Amino acid sequence: MATLKALVVDDASFVRDLVKRTVRQRFPVIETTDAQNGRRAQSLMSRSNFDLVLCDWEMPEMSGLELLQWMRQQPQYEKVPFIMITSRGDKDHVIEAVKEGVSEYLGKPFSPEGLSKKIIKVMGRRLKDAMEKGGKSMEGPADAFKESAALLTQKRDAPEPRKEPAAGAEEQDNPLLAGGRREATSRPAARGPMSLASVRFSDSTLKSVVKDVNLMEVRVIAKRDQEFPGILDQAVVDIDIGDGQMARLNGYVHQLQAVDKRQDTDFVSVTIRFVDEDPKKLEDLSRFVARFRAGSR
Template sequence: MATLKALVVDDASFVRDLVKRTVRQRFPVIETTDAQNGRRAQSLMSRTAFDLVLCDWEMPEMSGLELLRWMRQQPQYQKVPFIMITSRGDKDHVIEAVQEGVSEYLGKPFSPEGLSKKIIKVMGARLKQAMDRSGKSLASPAEAFKESAALLTQKREPAAEPSARPEPASPGVARAAKPARSAAGRPAPTLASVRFADSTLKSVIKDINLTEVRVLAKRDQAFPGILDQAVIDIEIGDGQMARLNGYVHQLQAVDKRQDTDFVSVTIRFVDEDPQKLEDLSRFVARFRASNR
């Protein structure tokens, strides 16, 4: 029987479902409720007492940072653990979240194991006691995720998760390059680095629309599994970046030969934030114009 309550806040239903499944399978004593943005979460928190909040940063109507600020002003929520789950991993944003009272910081894409570690860390003895009363135990991360392997489509080594302590942004977090023209006047390829929980795939964008992006990558890299989370950073102009969340929809060899050098990866977008969709629309228009 659940004795603790957690609120999962993210504008992408795919991410909310992934977080709730992880919590349900790993911590049966935690009951989860979800909200699609900070405004809805604020309404739920005003009516129900939650013991844990797992929240995205970039959302419509009210961001995760705005929700955190409001939450720390409420007497009943001043000490409630707040885990920020976001694709923003640069130093300035980590510092800002820490200053506002974030308990832990988890970067997207995240592994279920990484999420579990953060929850155990912020809930501490209270979670252990609840699990003990229910006859469950907090197994080691390796043991725990042997049991919940259904959450993953392939076995992988644990990913190092960003700390809530301010650290420099990882040089592996790359972005889509601005379209350019070759000396011969042909469109130069649009490069992109797609981030997964434990790897970054260097690739070339072959096609992109409002629902998905298809990239080509050399097969000598580490490839994700079907349904794995992904984040692709695209430059939308004036140095601004859009971080689009998605999942791997398809992996396909470019050639019919077994020794093909390239693999096509299709990533479906899951963001429902109108601002992100607007940013994506501008990028798609620029991409198509530069590749005519």
Template sequence: MAMLKALVVDDASFVRDLVKRTIRQRFPVIETTDAQNGKRAQSLMSRSTFDLVLCDWEMPEMSGLELLQWMREQPQYKTVPFIMITSRGDKDHVIEAVQKGVSEYLGKPFSPEGLSKKIIKVMGRSLKEAMDHSGKSMAGPADAFKESAALLTQKREAPAPARPNPEPAVLAPQPNASSAEKKPGTGKSAMSLASVRFADSALKSVVKDINLTEVKVIAKRDQSFPGILEQAVVDIDMSEGQMARLNGYVHQLQAVDKRQDTDFVSVTIRFVDEDPKKLEDLSRFIARFRAGKR
């Protein structure tokens, strides 16, 4: 029987399901409830009490930062752990979250191990006591608790600024590009660069095609490729110093050429964001991308 309660807040149902599944498998004493935005989370938190909040930053109606600020103003939530799970990992955003009272910061895409360690760190003795009382143990790597055992007896401090997930160097067009690089949609006149980040790696790539549902990128084969359904964050330069960070998952991997020794692989990322602002930014990029292909 669950003894602790966690609230998972994200506008993408795919991400909420990943977080809930990890908690269910590794921490059976934690019962999860989810909300698609900060407003819905605020309503749930006003009617019930939660022991842990795991929240996205960018959401419609109320952002994760606004929810955090409201939460710290409520007497019953002043000290409740709040983990910000977001693709925004730059130093300024981390500092802002720390100033508002965030307990920990986890970058997207994340691994189950990374999420588990953050939960162990912020929950401390309450989680250990609940696990001991239930007589249950975590599924997955058995030493996840051992690796973080010291954290359970240490005084909790404000998190150090997190390092953003690896930002790969862009795949710059080469003067002697192969025929694969010059295929329709990836020629120099239409080339748009994208950084695709995964939990443990990143791809240097160019955009082959994009719409509001998915993006197809072309990457050199000599890189480390993800598995199907793996989380991804696509960083797209929106010009004028603005960067769109779109959450998704790997839908398809396919050789560009019909031969075993092809040098290029096509990766299709399905988007999961439902934030109207992100969709608006994406629409502007698509218009510019298609205009460049004419």
């Protein structure tokens, strides 16, 4: 029976589900409630007491930082552990969160192991005592969801792309792909300026070129010699939206596909489905899509 209560706050339901699943599987003594933004979280926290808050930074209506500032002004939440889970990992933001009283900082995308370690660190003896009282081990069961996804995609230590037919003649219109079997000097001209994307996973980063993008998903092409994720793995896509600004879009791996029909293909197509519901992020994505379309004509 659950004896502790945690509040999970994120505008993306996919991320909330990942956090709740990890907590439920590894710490069955913790009951989870979720909120889609800081304003909703504030309302829930005013009506009930929580022992732990796991919160995103960038959300509509009230950000994670604003919620943290409000929390630390409430006597009942002055010392309650607050873990900021966010794609913002630069030093300035970390320092800002620390100044406001954050207990721990976890970057997106995160692994179940990474999240579990942070929870154990901030909850300390209180969590250990609750687990022991409930006859549970601090080492929770394996994440069955991720294990199933790994089996479906045959994910290994040295991952190989799935052998699927190509969606089109990718190599003829993308200079990144031309380097796989030709000299760099023989690359065909691109239709427009390349849009580079850095796709971050819990334990690796994929350097790639944007092949197609819309408000729902992005398809990128990457060289096979990198470490590839599995289907349904969390991802954060960093894209340059212009004016020196970088958009950090949360998503998950929807599809992995070989670029051509050869088993030893040099390039892999990765489709990332976006999960953000923040209007600001959607606005940034819209600007990038418009610029991408204009450059591809």
